[in-house]
Amino acid sequence: xKKEVKLDANGKRLFGMRDLVSYAAGDLGCNMSFALKNTIMxxxxxxxxxxxxxxxxxxLLVVQIWDAINDPLLGSLFxxxxxxxxxxxxxxxxxxxxxxxxxxxxxxxxxxxxxxxAMRCILFVLGYVLWDAFYTVANVPYGxxxxxxxxxGSQRSQLSxxxxxxxxxxxxLPMVLLPILCYxxxxxxxxxVVFVAALVMGVIGFICFIFMLKTTTIRVDENEITISENSxxxxxxxxxxxxxxxxxxxxxxxxxxxxxxxMQGSTAATTVLFQSYFGNAQxxxxxxxxxxLPMFLFMPFIKKIVDKWGKKEACxxxxxxxxxxxxxxxxxxxxxxxxxxxxxxxxVFFGLGxxxxxxxxxxxxxxAIDYNEWKNGTKExxxxxxxxxxxxxxxxxxxxxxxxxxxxWLGYIGANEGNQVFEVAERMxxxxxxxxxxxxxxxxxSITFVYNLDKKKVAVMTEELTARRNADKKAx
Numbered sequence: 370x371k372k373e374v375k376l377d378a379n380g381k382r383l384f385g386m387r388d389l390v391s392y393a394a395g396d397l398g399c400n401m402s403f404a405l406k407n408t409i410m411x412x413x414x415x416x417x418x419x420x421x422x423x424x425x426x427x428x429l430l431v432v433q434i435w436d437a438i439n440d441p442l443l444g445s446l447f448x449x450x451x452x453x454x455x456x457x458x459x460x461x462x463x464x465x466x467x468x469x470x471x472x473x474x475x476x477x478x479x480x481x482x483x484x485x486x487a488m489r490c491i492l493f494v495l496g497y498v499l500w501d502a503f504y505t506v507a508n509v510p511y512g513x514x515x516x517x518x519x520x521x522g523s524q525r526s527q528l529s530x531x532x533x534x535x536x537x538x539x540x541x542l543p544m545v546l547l548p549i550l551c552y553x554x555x556x557x558x559x560x561x562v563v564f565v566a567a568l569v570m571g572v573i574g575f576i577c578f579i580f581m582l583k584t585t586t587i588r589v590d591e592n593e594i595t596i597s598e599n600s601x602x603x604x605x606x607x608x609x610x611x612x613x614x615x616x617x618x619x620x621x622x623x624x625x626x627x628x629x630x631x632m633q634g635s636t637a638a639t640t641v642l643f644q645s646y647f648g649n650a651q652x653x654x655x656x657x658x659x660x661x662l663p664m665f666l667f668m669p670f671i672k673k674i675v676d677k678w679g680k681k682e683a684c685x686x687x688x689x690x691x692x693x694x695x696x697x698x699x700x701x702x703x704x705x706x707x708x709x710x711x712x713x714x715x716x717v718f719f720g721l722g723x724x725x726x727x728x729x730x731x732x733x734x735x736x737a738i739d740y741n742e743w744k745n746g747t748k749e750x751x752x753x754x755x756x757x758x759x760x761x762x763x764x765x766x767x768x769x770x771x772x773x774x775x776x777x778w779l780g781y782i783g784a785n786e787g788n789q790v791f792e793v794a795e796r797m798x799x800x801x802x803x804x805x806x807x808x809x810x811x812x813x814x815s816i817t818f819v820y821n822l823d824k825k826k827v828a829v830m831t832e833e834l835t836a837r838r839n840a841d842k843k844a845x
Contacts, residue, residue, distance in 0.1 A: 391584040393535030400539025401574030417560040426773040433766020466507025467578035471571035473500040480560035517589040529732035545654035617737035620820025626764035631808020634768030646794035660716030664724030679824025687725025691809035694718030698802035
């Protein structure tokens, strides 16, 4: 006998574990593509494809400036799209993006190191732009979807936690496996293996997206833009001004930018650190995995932590712990076993603190979207989220580009691949330590002093918005 599905007052399936697993699968799908790019892109294009660090940094900055501009443009179009889709607006856009990610990922990692330099530059720019367009089409509605799956703050925190689980699994798989599979005994990259990995991971990501689309329940009217009776017609420029006046959105965005500048900006330096300082690129993913493990220890308790203390409060404490972990990287222990062990211990503390923010970061943005509605009377999920994504991606572009230029100043030479001189490799260690410290410190300041939605204010906001929405429904 088929089990009876329990419904809520609006005839929708009750929120439960199915929603959490489904939402986690979505970010796993996103990160099959995103983590592949972050894990391998620098070495693939600067070393294997032989663009060199300066040219690579310049091209990366160009495409990621477009990347940042691309998000709010598509997000505003998404907000203004009033067409009725068979599977719904959110799911339709995500499906289109999921299909495109498979082919654009393959195109971006075509292993053609002997092609003319101009062709390699074109492949990089065109491949990245295509990949980014499809990633945005999938990721912006996926990120905004949390606000239409549920309006309950505790349930959003659970969704954010499970999204983080999906994200971490999606990051861990390429982070651990790709260095083992794609580097040879001389710590140099095997580009043809990367191409095969792009195909396999693209297919896995697509399967994850399809699972999410088939199992996600939308409980809020996704085509609803204006909420209050006095709301004006949607205006993208006004939406942007509202974003600037939205302290929760600004605080959450600054924290995310700091995380990307520090952690993603340090990716290239970390790669060189393991290639030429510790002398083993293949273990880099395993060491990074150890840094993720502490997050799993408290994930089962994140709902209780948030319910008791609040999202903002938990993130503030976590970022302070990350500052401590980052400062441990400055202890001079050398490049032997003691140095590697010290690096691992620092990663554990940094990851433990970062875990608080990672688990609830998307719930912070969902609350920021509600804050915009609460203060301005407009529900602009796509625009608020895509502007958040704009600044995140701006940091993703500026961070690595600036860091790679700094690496050049410190003596890094891309043509040397995994054989940098020791003095250069040692400088990478101090660069990584500085980037991690900057990242954690800015995150602490942003969440503690800029993000203004503490537990009490969130409760007041949720109560008033619920009353307003119910009044609007009765007026209809």
